[in-house]
Amino acid sequence: MADGGITVLDGTQLLNADLRLPLPNGAVTGSQLIPLCESEASAHLFGLSLPVSAKSAVIQRLNGNGDLRSKEFGEGESQKAMIKEYLVTLADELKDDPLVISILDGHALRVFMDDEDDFAMLAESLFTDLDVDDRGKLSKNEIQNALVHMGVGMGVPPFSESRDLLDSILKEHGAEGEEQLGQSQFAELLQTVIQDLADALSKKNVTVIRNIKVINGSKLKKILADENLLSSVLESMFQEWDTTTRGAGNKEKLRAIIESKAPELSLPPSETSEATVLLYDQVFENVSEETGSLNRFAFLKTVKTILEMFADQLEANPIFVDFES
Incomplete structure (x- = not known):
């Protein structure tokens, strides 16, 4: 799937899903089992960390028969049944309020890189938008703002989701300094940053929840x-x-x-x-x-x-x- 494209998580991914993660040895309480339930759900939802609102809604519904956290679940089938119930309940929540995600794997960034004209237009547009004083110069650290302007729709993960990855790439290319760059120099630096980001995302995809209802x-x-x-x-x-x-x-x-x-x-x-x-x-x-x-x-x-x-x-x-x- 292309970056910036969307996938709808409506719960169908969780129904009749085979459990993927190992079960705990021995009896456990609900408090100990809930994190495994969440991890199991994440494993079926592209590694996504579930929103707090979704997790809270599921626990609230499962608490209908008492305090889930204090219940004890024996080894094996009892734990498996609880995890299955969690997944089915979450699936019902997602049916009413689906999550819309994008899986960023570097593809969209490579599309821009592979077409010289498209990349030139993108770099020029970003430079013009960021050069608010119309000086014809931008400091290296404006590369970060260029990535922010590109956003998820162009395949760039939010800094809030991938701060370590993005900071590492920017630091590697010295894109944190105040050195002034003309438009062509800025485009060259942006190109190398985007190339490294695309390579990194191809090795480890980033899943992002979109603000789409x-x-x-x-x-x-x-x-x-x-x-x-x-x-x-x-x-x-x-x-x-x-x-x-x-x-x-x-x-x-x-x-x-x-x-x-x-x-x-x-x-x-x-x-x-x-x-x-x-x-x-x-x-x-x-x-x-x-x-x-x-x-x-x-x-x-x-x-x-x-x-x-x-x-x-x-x-x-x-x-x-x-x-x-």
């Missing part, structure tokens, strides 16, 4: 399946509809109400992307124009049908909301 209809389906929660949401929407339209509503006003409730309904924010606009257009294309005089019963039925259409569309074609751009 996947909306796949899973949470909306849970709302639709919970009669009490669904009733509360629909009643709230009807009150807003009845108050604001007073019998003079239309499809556009109904759409506006649903768009305003997007966070509550786990729908993508309206007009965040072409895909989102298309989603709303496709769903409301099937909604009758005759919505102005909907009574309470008809309104609740109509909106429920609309939400079901959203859930089906999102399951088939999830929406990616990019908070990095």
